[in-house]
Each structure stands twice: as structure tokens, then as C-alpha cells.
Amino acid sequence: MSLITEISASAAKAAQTLAVLDESAKNAVLRDMATALRNNKDAIVEANKFDLAEAEKNNLAASMVDRLTLNDERIEAMAEGIETIISLDDPVGTERDLGTRPNGIKISKMRVPLGVVCMIYEARPNVTADAGALCFKSGNAVILRGGKEALKSSLAIAELLQGVLKEHKLPEALISVIPDPDRSHMMELMEQRDYIDVIIPRGGEGLINFVTDNSKVPVIQHFKGVCHLYVDKEADLDKALDILENGKTQRTGVCNALEGLIVHKDVADTFLPMAADMLGKHNVTINACGKSASYFKNAHTLQEDEFGEEYLDLEIAVRTVDDFDAALEHIHRFGSNHTEVIVTENTDAARKFQRAVDASVVMVNASSRFSDGSQLGLGAEIGIATTKLHAYGPMGLESLTTEKYLVAGTGQIRA
Numbered sequence: 001m002s003l004i005t006e007i008s009a010s011a012a013k014a015a016q017t018l019a020v021l022d023e024s025a026k027n028a029v030l031r032d033m034a035t036a037l038r039n040n041k042d043a044i045v046e047a048n049k050f051d052l053a054e055a056e057k058n059n060l061a062a063s064m065v066d067r068l069t070l071n072d073e074r075i076e077a078m079a080e081g082i083e084t085i086i087s088l089d090d091p092v093g094t095e096r097d098l099g100t101r102p103n104g105i106k107i108s109k110m111r112v113p114l115g116v117v118c119m120i121y122e123a124r125p126n127v128t129a130d131a132g133a134l135c136f137k138s139g140n141a142v143i144l145r146g147g148k149e150a151l152k153s154s155l156a157i158a159e160l161l162q163g164v165l166k167e168h169k170l171p172e173a174l175i176s177v178i179p180d181p182d183r184s185h186m187m188e189l190m191e192q193r194d195y196i197d198v199i200i201p202r203g204g205e206g207l208i209n210f211v212t213d214n215s216k217v218p219v220i221q222h223f224k225g226v227c228h229l230y231v232d233k234e235a236d237l238d239k240a241l242d243i244l245e246n247g248k249t250q251r252t253g254v255c256n257a258l259e260g261l262i263v264h265k266d267v268a269d270t271f272l273p274m275a276a277d278m279l280g281k282h283n284v285t286i287n288a289c290g291k292s293a294s295y296f297k298n299a300h301t302l303q304e305d306e307f308g309e310e311y312l313d314l315e316i317a318v319r320t321v322d323d324f325d326a327a328l329e330h331i332h333r334f335g336s337n338h339t340e341v342i343v344t345e346n347t348d349a350a351r352k353f354q355r356a357v358d359a360s361v362v363m364v365n366a367s368s369r370f371s372d373g374s375q376l377g378l379g380a381e382i383g384i385a386t387t388k389l390h391a392y393g394p395m396g397l398e399s400l401t402t403e404k405y406l407v408a409g410t411g412q413i414r415a
Helices: 003-020 023-039 041-057 062-068 072-087 126-137 148-167 183-189 205-214 237-249 265-281 324-334 347-356
Strands: 095-100 106-113 116-121 141-146 175-177 198-202 227-231 258-264 285-288 315-321 339-343 361-364 401-408
Touching (some): 003 116, 023 148, 041 148, 116 126, 126 148, 141 148, 141 183
Parallel strands (some): 116 198, 227 339, 258 315
């Protein structure tokens, strides 16, 4: 049996132990995991320093270095994410009544874990804690295959979580990290359909496409985040400016950062100079349509087919549109089903935008940066699904479960 098959088989066996673990027992384990992260911040940061040094040697992109970096604040956020998960109701075992059939059999559905979840990700060591805690509470074992960029950090975090499992006499295989980032191991993971129930890739578009194209195990896709802000003709422009600044400049290397600005022509003369001044102070590179370029210094004029880029940097695409429907059409063509935002004081326009836009999160008068599991009350998230089977948007506890039918009869047989 190969290393990958052994890890996968062990995870599948370990997952069975969670079937009889009640919510209070799970929460006790999670509480100790949060404490372990807090008490060992120095060790995690030290491991992360090694990864950061390697990133510098390999000239890793700034956006990936940002995701890779761990400090006291980010480790505290991981611990707080686990504590939020503790506060959430365990979906496993909840039932909903579907009624009684004419022959007297009673039908209901019960929430059950998916089984074994495999995470394939790049320079995101926080995924180790987030995925470990979410999968544990939702009754799943998790196999974590991080990229070589974050291997030392991920192993350090996983070792702490596994130590807590061991203290509670639970199998360490409930949270497994592939210790060797060799690409052949990833290929073998994607063939483990006897043991792994779903694969969730998190990373660049190339990684997502590679896993989707090659996996024999079902894949939940998290494609790029081309998020837009549409400033409606009835927008409060001060609100719009704050939301633009937060969405574009607070943290650029994340999938919920703004990559596109769409402005109604009726407010363009007022709003675009405001935006130009603010974005200029942040040294944001401007790519703009012909109608918008003149409002900015040194703007690069985009051709029609050049919109839709995920910059993950201090860079943005700007477009002026004639009306609401043109804004919708632009989002439909260039969006990535991740997060879209409208700023407007018109309730009807806001409602129409939320109904018409096909994105996993659609916001009114709020920053795209809130498109995040912790910000939406899910605790940590395991990913943001931009396809619709079986989840759409930030994936929390419930998204890591499915439902099975329960049928209760009194001896009925089918004629």
C-alpha cells in the first residue's frame, strides 16, 4: 500500500469514530485546539519564518506571500474562528420531516457528514486550522495537501491539532497532512475514490483547473474572484468611495478584493474624480474603458475583451455604463460568480440587482471584503464555492454535510 493510499484509508477509518461523538465532546476538542494555537504562537511563527525565507529565495508573488504570512494577529484569528465554530449548532443528526405517505410510511431526512474531505491548496497555512476544525465539527476526516510554499507552517499547525486529538483518545488521522509536496502525491490523491468523498482545491486558477480536469473524485470548485462594485445613479457617493477603498486597498491578494469598478454615466462626472484622487493616493494602477480613462492619470485603456482580470494587486479595471442593464451585462460577461456589490439608495434597484446577478454572494451597500465565512457568521470557511453542486458561496459546517432519507414503516410492502 502506498503512502497516499495508507493515509486515505486511515482517514476513512478514522471518520467512522466521529459518528458516535456528540456535540459537547466535539466542542471540548475544538476548545483545546484553539488553546493549543494560542499557547504555541511562537512555534508557529518560527515555522512560518522558514517558509517565508524560502518564498523570498523563490521570488514568490506578493499576493502569495501575503497569504503565506502568519503573525500573532492571524494566529489569534484562527483560534477565534475555531471558537466561533464551537458556538454554532452541529448540523450532524438534525432531521426534517417530509410527511407521511398514503400507505403510512413516514419520510424524513437526516444531515450526515460527507466522509473524507481532501483539501488541495497553495500558500495558505491558515487552511490547516480552518479546514481541520470545520471538518471535525461536521463529522468529517480531512486530508490536507498544501503546497511546498507553506509546508513547514502547515505541519506545525497540524501537529498541534493532532496532539489535541491524541489527548482526547481520538485518531490523529482525522486531520492528516501530506508530508511531501511532490506532485505525484497530488495525482494519487485525486484517484482515491474508494476513500475520499470530495476534493476542494484552493489556490490560483491554474490549480483549480488542473484538479478539475484530472480528479476521479468529485471536486467543489473555487475559481478566481473577479469581484465588481457597481455605483448606481442613485448611490450615496461617499458610501461608494469608502466601499471602493476598502474593497480594493485593504488587502489586495485575496479573492474577495475588488477587481472591477462600474459607474453609471449619470454620476461618472462626480464620482470618478473622487475615485481617481483616492486610488491615486494608494498608487492603484488604473485600467479603464475609453469613457473612463480621461478621469485618471496614466490610465491604460482597455479593449472590450480585456476586462475580467483577477489582479490580486493594487490594480483595478474601471468602466462607465449607460444604464443598470449594461452594468448587469458587464458582470454577467466578466464576473466569476464570486461576489458582486451595488451601492444604491434605490430599494428596487438593490432588490433587482440581488435577484439578477449570478454570484455566490451579492451585496448592497457593503464591502466585498465581507464575503468570508467568518464575517458571515459561519466561523472559519473551507472555501468559497463558485459552482453550484452542492454548495454555492462560503462553505461552513452545513456545506460539509449532506442528507440521507429515513423511512419508518409498520410492515408495509410494495404491491
